[in-house]
Amino acid sequence: GAVVSQHPSWVICKSGTSVKIECRSLDFQATTMFWYRQFPKQSLMLMATSNEGSKATYEQGVEKDKFLINHASLTLSTLTVTSAHPEDSSFYICSATSGRLGNYGYTFGSGTRLTVV
Amino acid sequence: GESVGLHLPTLSVQEGDNSIINCAYSNSASDYFIWYKQESGKGPQFIIDIRSNMDKRQGQRVTVLLNKTVKHLSLQIAATQPGDSAVYFCAENNQAGTALIFGKGTTLSVSS
Numbered sequence: 001g002a003v004v005s006q007h008p009s010w011v012i013c014k015s016g017t018s019v020k021i022e023c024r025s026l027d028f029q030a031t032t033m034f035w036y037r038q039f040p041k042q043s044l045m046l047m048a049t050s051n052e053g054s055k056a057t058y059e060q061g062v063e064k065d066k067f068l069i070n071h072a073s074l075t076l077s078t079l080t081v082t083s084a085h086p087e088d089s090s091f092y093i094c095s096a097t098s099g100r101l102g103n104y105g106y107t108f109g110s111g112t113r114l115t116v117v
Numbered sequence: 118g119e120s121v122g123l124h125l126p127t128l129s130v131q132e133g134d135n136s137i138i139n140c141a142y143s144n145s146a147s148d149y150f151i152w153y154k155q156e157s158g159k160g161p162q163f164i165i166d167i168r169s170n171m172d173k174r175q176g177q178r179v180t181v182l183l184n185k186t187v188k189h190l191s192l193q194i195a196a197t198q199p200g201d202s203a204v205y206f207c208a209e210n211n212q213a214g215t216a217l218i219f220g221k222g223t224t225l226s227v228s229s
Contacts, residue, residue: 006160034216043206044161044219093160095217106151106217108160 002028004096006109013084013116021079021112023094028105029074030096035067038091038111050077084116126221132229136197140190140207140220147209151217152181152192154203161206164192194225202227 003026013019023033032051036044048064050056050071058064066088068080077096081088095108130136142150148169153161167174167181167190174181180193190207204224208217 032215036219043221046211046216046218049216091158095160106163108153108162110160111158113158 002098002105002107004030004094004107004109006094006112008112009110010113011115013114015085015116016083018080018082019084019114021081021092021094021114023077023079023096023109025075025096025098025107028096028098030077031074031098033071033077033094033096035069035077035079036093036095038093044093081114084114086116089114089116127224127226129226129228130197132197132199132227134197136194136201136225138192138194138205138223138225140192142188142190142207142209142220144209144212144218145185145188146212148214149210150181150183150190151208152179152190153206153208153219154201155206155222156203164205197225197227199227199229201225
């Protein structure tokens, strides 16, 4: 079945530094990738949708200059948290699909636990 | 705005019982719904999905029911096992049909 690999699984960084999270589709071409954020005991909140080769579409309230998304190939999307602060500490999850939502599989990565100290 | 919610935050059952997890959604235009299971520290795991042209779909030990009239979705788990303990989310496609929006989640606890 479709597999999405997310790396790293956890990261600790100092306040003010930037962190990059990778999301790879291992056995399919992901035309669309999604980034979610999940705070403890809360649901997944969609941050942005990215299509290969084009700019990401950010949800309302998500700072595009702080959360940089790059989807340069059909198998890789990256999320960079710039100038991270403790309030950015969260569980970040990516997902990917090879086609129109509902017609194709929609696979999730295993998540990245970001802790900003 | 778009939102998907759940009626109960926690559900405790005995092993072997049937579990029913409910979800209310707000986007009447949604045509695709999925139930996910999430264990602690992991990403969501697909359980079952259903399209709006159906009102019931069955999988292995799981059944999803969709009532579009009242915008209600439920997940039924038969013969619940301790391994079913997790947080369950319903999700629907957003108004553009381009992404999934998640509900708040129900924590299922199964005791043996």
